[in-house]
Amino acid sequence: MRTSIEDLRRAIEDPCRTVDVCSVLLDAWFEVAPRRLGEALSRFRDERLENQERVENFERTFKQLDAAARRRLLGSPWVSGFMDDPDGVSHEDTDGMPVTTIEALHLAAMAECPVAPIHDEMGKFHQGRGVESPLGEWVIRRHESGFEKVERAKVGGVITLDVDSGLARRNEPESGTFCNPYLSISSEELAVIQEKLEAAIRLVDEATPHLGLLIRTFTRRVLVRKSIELGDQASPLNLGSEYRPIHAGCIRILNVHRPEMTVDICAEAILHESVHSYLSAYEEVHGKFMSGAIRVRPVSPWSGNFIPNHSLAHAVFVYYAIHQLLGRLVGIGAGIGEESGRRMKRRLMHVAGGFFIERKISTLFVLESPASLQLMAVVDEIQEEIRAEYSQRMPGETPESAA
Amino acid sequence: MKIPTIVIHSDPEDVVAAVLGDVRGVSVIHLDELTRNWRVQEAGIIEPVLEKSIPSMCSSYIINRVFDLSCTEIGKRLRTFRLHENWAYTALGSVLSRAHALAHGIGPRGVSRSLLPLNVQWKLISERIPDIRTPQFAFGFGHRMPDMSHLDKFVQKSVWSYFRWNGDSDVVEGEQQWHPFFVEQPQGTPIICSYHGEAFTLSFPKGRPKADLGVFPALVYACRELFDNRMAEILVYQEDESLTFCACSPYMAGVGELREREQLLLRGVPSS
Numbered sequence: 001m002r003t004s005i006e007d008l009r010r011a012i013e014d015p016c017r018t019v020d021v022c023s024v025l026l027d028a029w030f031e032v033a034p035r036r037l038g039e040a041l042s043r044f045r046d047e048r049l050e051n052q053e054r055v056e057n058f059e060r061t062f063k064q065l066d067a068a069a070r071r072r073l074l075g076s077p078w079v080s081g082f083m084d085d086p087d088g089v090s091h092e093d094t095d096g097m098p099v100t101t102i103e104a105l106h107l108a109a110m111a112e113c114p115v116a117p118i119h120d121e122m123g124k125f126h127q128g129r130g131v132e133s134p135l136g137e138w139v140i141r142r143h144e145s146g147f148e149k150v151e152r153a154k155v156g157g158v159i160t161l162d163v164d165s166g167l168a169r170r171n172e173p174e175s176g177t178f179c180n181p182y183l184s185i186s187s188e189e190l191a192v193i194q195e196k197l198e199a200a201i202r203l204v205d206e207a208t209p210h211l212g213l214l215i216r217t218f219t220r221r222v223l224v225r226k227s228i229e230l231g232d233q234a235s236p237l238n239l240g241s242e243y244r245p246i247h248a249g250c251i252r253i254l255n256v257h258r259p260e261m262t263v264d265i266c267a268e269a270i271l272h273e274s275v276h277s278y279l280s281a282y283e284e285v286h287g288k289f290m291s292g293a294i295r296v297r298p299v300s301p302w303s304g305n306f307i308p309n310h311s312l313a314h315a316v317f318v319y320y321a322i323h324q325l326l327g328r329l330v331g332i333g334a335g336i337g338e339e340s341g342r343r344m345k346r347r348l349m350h351v352a353g354g355f356f357i358e359r360k361i362s363t364l365f366v367l368e369s370p371a372s373l374q375l376m377a378v379v380d381e382i383q384e385e386i387r388a389e390y391s392q393r394m395p396g397e398t399p400e401s402a403a
Numbered sequence: 404m405k406i407p408t409i410v411i412h413s414d415p416e417d418v419v420a421a422v423l424g425d426v427r428g429v430s431v432i433h434l435d436e437l438t439r440n441w442r443v444q445e446a447g448i449i450e451p452v453l454e455k456s457i458p459s460m461c462s463s464y465i466i467n468r469v470f471d472l473s474c475t476e477i478g479k480r481l482r483t484f485r486l487h488e489n490w491a492y493t494a495l496g497s498v499l500s501r502a503h504a505l506a507h508g509i510g511p512r513g514v515s516r517s518l519l520p521l522n523v524q525w526k527l528i529s530e531r532i533p534d535i536r537t538p539q540f541a542f543g544f545g546h547r548m549p550d551m552s553h554l555d556k557f558v559q560k561s562v563w564s565y566f567r568w569n570g571d572s573d574v575v576e577g578e579q580q581w582h583p584f585f586v587e588q589p590q591g592t593p594i595i596c597s598y599h600g601e602a603f604t605l606s607f608p609k610g611r612p613k614a615d616l617g618v619f620p621a622l623v624y625a626c627r628e629l630f631d632n633r634m635a636e637i638l639v640y641q642e643d644e645s646l647t648f649c650a651c652s653p654y655m656a657g658v659g660e661l662r663e664r665e666q667l668l669l670r671g672v673p674s675s
Contacts, residue, residue: 174545174547176545294542294544295522295542296522296523296526296542297542297544298513298523299512299513299514299520301489301514302487304511304512304513304514306513306520306544306562306582308544342445342446345445345446346445346446346485346486348446349446349447349486349487349490350485350486350487353486353487353488353489353490354487354489356487356489356490356492356493357489357492357510357514358492358496358508358509358510358515359508359510359514359516364514366523366526366527390448393448394448394493394497
């Protein structure tokens with residue numbers, strides 16, 4: 001069964017459709033993932049002689065994995081990270097040494113082996129690098145007295161909270177979140193972060209349970225970066241979040257330990273990035289919405305910033321989902337407190353405001369080749385639907401005498 | 404017979420408002436006057452309440468020159484209540500909805516077709532008029548610098564600054580490092596085409612070139628259609644047989660210098 005662009009919209013809007021659309025899409029994603037990994041490995045092997053042994057080592061390990069372990073590996077950022085940059089560096093290990101993307105992929109596969117992490121093959125290879133499950137739920141840490149398996153915290157029951165892996169520490173100059181310095185998070189701060197993110201997902205579940213399901217289906221790990229100490233002053237304080245398809249299923253949020261990062265802001269950030277992950281899964285299966293070329297770019301009607309055409313297409317779905325969430329939260333009150341309630345009303349109006357432009361959103365795109373008619377139709381329907389919600393409240397001009 | 408005309412402007416120094424300020428049959432209103440009693444509240448839709456002293460927009464031709472809200476009273480109130488500026492443009496749109504015609508689109512820059520960034524203008528115009536050239540450029544993304552290896556004699560420019568091409572920096576604070584934009588300076592002789600409706604006049608700041616200028620009616624038509632500007636100035640450079648389109652600006656900054664400024668602006672007013 002194929003997921004259509006209209007299905008993507010329906011899953012956000014109609015709780016009766018979310019389970020079907022999400023599960024069909026995820027199954028399709030897991031169908032294409034091994035083929036695409038195989039193609040990437042094959043290209044990598046053919047590039048250089050020394051790559052052959054690396055690929056064979058990985059494939060030998062992969063063959064030992066059962067179906068569930070393979071699925072965990074395929075759903076991990078190590079696969080998408082390798083496919084994005086087969087010759088690149090994935091992250092730095094605990095000793096600050098670079099780990100290549102093929103090494104990271106192999107390590108993740110070995111971590112899923114039934115006899116790992118004490119498998120002979122791992123021995124020297126893993127020195128200083130730790131052993132971590134592909135999805136990051138557990139990590140083996142080395143102590144003077146031996147090894148200890150540590151389970152990472154989870155939020156929303158299934159999403160791994162990662163504040164300290166190589167991935168969580170990664171430096172990315174082109175990223176909006178991971179270009180910021182990495183500061184270590186204390187156990188007290190970790191407890192605050194976990195509690196806040198947990199409360200944020202509860203908020204989504206209460207208001208829009210179907211979007212809670214969408215989040216859990218397409219987000220497997222939340223990477224929290226602390227870039228500023230609790231007491232330090234910064235203006236403006238960077239409270240950004242991000243999703244990058246190079247790390248499939250991983251969303252990134254900045255500075256959750258800070259009080260300014262409230263539960264409602266966290267809820268919006270989680271949903272925002274998870275919808276990106278959801279849309280990216282669709283694009284992996286069915287092809288990109290449109291070119292990611294950035295030479296000529298439209299302006300976002302929400303932020304006024306230049307964004308790639310492709311990001312504008314994502315933004316329409318993202319803000320559609322956030323409008324659902326905030327609209328419900330504002331409507332039901334949800335015990336969020338007066339200040340949070342006011343903030344959410346303001347955010348709701350901001351999100352809706354982006355849809356209130358005199359043009360159809362489809363006309364904002366500046367493309368070299370025509371966009372999918374189906375996508376453009378859905379984008380305009382979303383805009384129309386949001387506008388219709390406010391049409392009852394839209395005033396005509398009021399003469400002063402009637403005011 | 405020309406239909407009643409109202410100029411609504413947000414810039415107190417607006418050139419068109421100044422030229423038409425004393426002309427019979429034309430009312431000139433600053434946006435602050437229009438929005439004085441508009442109800443703005445936190446997280447609410449703006450209600451445009453109109454005073455009796457404001458002329459009726461119904462069936463009028465509106466030269467809506469609201470290109471920026473930042474220095475207006477309504478802009479201040481938006482900031483106070485942290486409301487998206489689209490809500491003010493939406494309220495303005497509802498007030499202007501019964502007009503006979505509007506001179507420009509309604510909305511913030513980049514979103515309104517009347518205020519597109521330069522490289523988007525170039526893309527649209529070169530698709531419409533294949534024979535016209537547009538400047539070579541490079542556009543960075545965020546803090547990332549673009550590849551400029553294909554550019555010759557380039558300057559860093561603001562992507563929003565339509566008529567500053569003399570090489571002086573027009574890059575405002577924040578643009579230097581954020582989405583940096585580099586452009587090859589056009590060569591040849593500059594020509595400015597000021598138009599309103601189908602009426603246009605050409606001016607030659609550095610002398611009149613010898614070449615055929617017959618392309619301008621089509622260029623004016625294209626700019627009206629593509630950029631939703633019934634009134635604007637077009638800057639082109641003529642070199643040998645070719646024309647380079649640089650910008651279409653709704654600001655009309657140079658119209659005040661034209662001898663026939665009032666006639667040009669009135670000739671473009673639609674007839675009833």
